[in-house]
Amino acid sequence: MILKKQPSSLLLKNGLILDPYVKKTYKGSILLNNGRIEKILKQDYPQDVTVFDCTDKVITHGFCDVHVHFREPGREDKETLKTGCNAALSGGFTRVCVMPNTDPPLDSPESIRFILEKSKNLPIYVHPIGAITKNQGGRVITEIGEMIKAGAVAFSDDGIPVSNGQIFRLACDYASMFGVPTINHAEDPCIRRGGVMHEGTVSAELGFTGNPDIAESSMVNRDLEISQLSGVHLHVPHVSALKSIEHISKRLELNQNVTAEVTPHHLYFNHESIRSFDTSFKVAPPLRTEKDRQGLIKALKEGIISCIATDHAPHTIEEKEADFNEAPFGMIGLESCFGAVNKVLKNEMNLLEIIQLLTVNPRKVMSFETDLFKKGVEAEITILDPNREWVFGLDHIKSKSRNSPFIGESLLGMVSGCFSKGNYFFLS
């Protein structure tokens, strides 16, 4: 992957412009000036500009992922902010939110500043999510206000559920005065009881301890009730169970301020994949039944779940080559995201709707700028080849880790390149 500085005047020529903000698709070209949107043209192209031919390609907003783990500080052997950004770029993402379960966790304004300082010169925007409790210990709330001042965009102990409802209520009450989203990894630790996969027919056959869907849905319901009381914006991460969707749906009907995300892997795979005993499929929350998977797709169509987030979670080969109980939870997902999601959703919604799930909708969750093709906005653009069929392989992985269940999968739609922070890169 070669990253280059954008020429001062640049024309992305003759593409299919897909603007998820105004919800329109049309043929045209985009002129960039010093890394910013100058204008959108349909003809009368200026001379003396560098031209990027976008014929047969889609030009759209850079993707935004509100849920990634870049492991820095602490586990730079798995991923660094730099390698994570490369993985993001090759997946079409120009903006990501990093979760705070690093070592040490991002639980202070100093650690928030560390992330922003380290990522300042990286090719995409990195926003830290602050821990909701000190040391992610679930007991004392963090300096939420100071962390927001330092640049945190949301709060979560992701990876570790806030199991004490009173502490979660305190955090929600407190965060409500700042208008930032709170995010809780919803899996009741007692009900989950060390389960390594979804509790169901497959876990019964394979003899694994199961993690039932109610571990998630009961905590999602608790969080919905608490956040309603607090009046805080609750964002539900990586929804995996149909039962959770039912709870969220009821709250949306009551106009509660709640958003939810789903991962590409929960949309693509179900618990049958565990029959291979391949630890790449071990993830929390677990891959569930086909009925749950179909429910997640339906929830996206109905707007109950508004965005896709990868939960990109790098782990070393050594860790993942352990036995199934020992291997850590999580999989990488940035590089394969669009091809996987586009393949699954192709017959369910149109391309513009799919792109919204990766651009405008996640940006809305975090209150980022959503009108990206407006004059003067710094260019965050992704170029796609939406009909390209390709087999995802090790060569496509830019992450430091390789724990992807998509290796060997035939995907539909490929990212061709990105324009971000004054740079650009092209894959092909």
Added chain:
Amino acid sequence: MLSNRHLLGLKNYPPEDIQTIIDTAFQFKEVLDRPIKKVPSLQGQTIVNLFFENSTRTRISFELAQKRLSADMVNFSGSGSSLKKGESLKDTVQNLAAMKIDAVIIRHSVPGTPVQLTKFIDAVVINAGDGAHEHPTQAILDMVSLQEEFGSLKGLKIGIVGDMAHSRVARSNILGLTTMGAHVKLCAPPTLLPLALDGFPVNISYSIDEIIDWADALIILRLQLERMGQTLIPSIREYRSFFGVTSERIKKHGKSLVIMHPGPMNRGIEIDSDVADSKQAIILNQVLNGVASRMAILYLLLGKKNLEKSD
């Protein structure tokens, strides 16, 4: 000989192959009655017994089977996961494989490790129990014992009593027995049964009396007392009262019923001593059949190689 190179489990295992193993086991049982209980079938073959989890009877049974077939064998035992000792499962087995071995017998506390092993090394892999997943050689020796008693497995009514949730013996027996045309009913409290049993062609009863009345034979599973920290049952007294196979219960029904137990037994809990030591109990014969069955499995999976060599 057999259509699968490994014996990883009895899920989707061809019935004709199970029958071949059972028939071969009877031939080897005759060998065990001879004054010199040894045949040269696996001479020159090297087998590693890789026991990551404690085992007495299964390990000794495999070792004896290997010795009676004249195989060379080495034992590796380590409790818990090898990863905890700093070496991964993959490194451990690849090191062993580098020393030129023909087969690995593996027992491990985690489901799927035998399957993972087949991806790491190029030797025959036999599952000697992986977590609560499968224990195919135990199910085969149980089927050998049942065929010996009844002449055929088809149409037999088998009750499996006890902790199914944590039992690999139960899973392999259900799969094997139903493949061979037997009917299986489970008897245990819901906390000792997996939530979703759709994948298993079995019925469930919470009444031990109903099972005794229905069955031709009972396979009584060990109550895994070490797991009772999770309070899966209120007390041993209550378990015995509702699910214990007592001599009173057996007498009450006044019928002939074959009693089996894979061991080790908790006498006085899931099974009364009187029942375990009665004529209808074939528990020690199961142990003998274990050696014969494992000889048959080793011979069928490894013996062919010797034939090829001698050609």
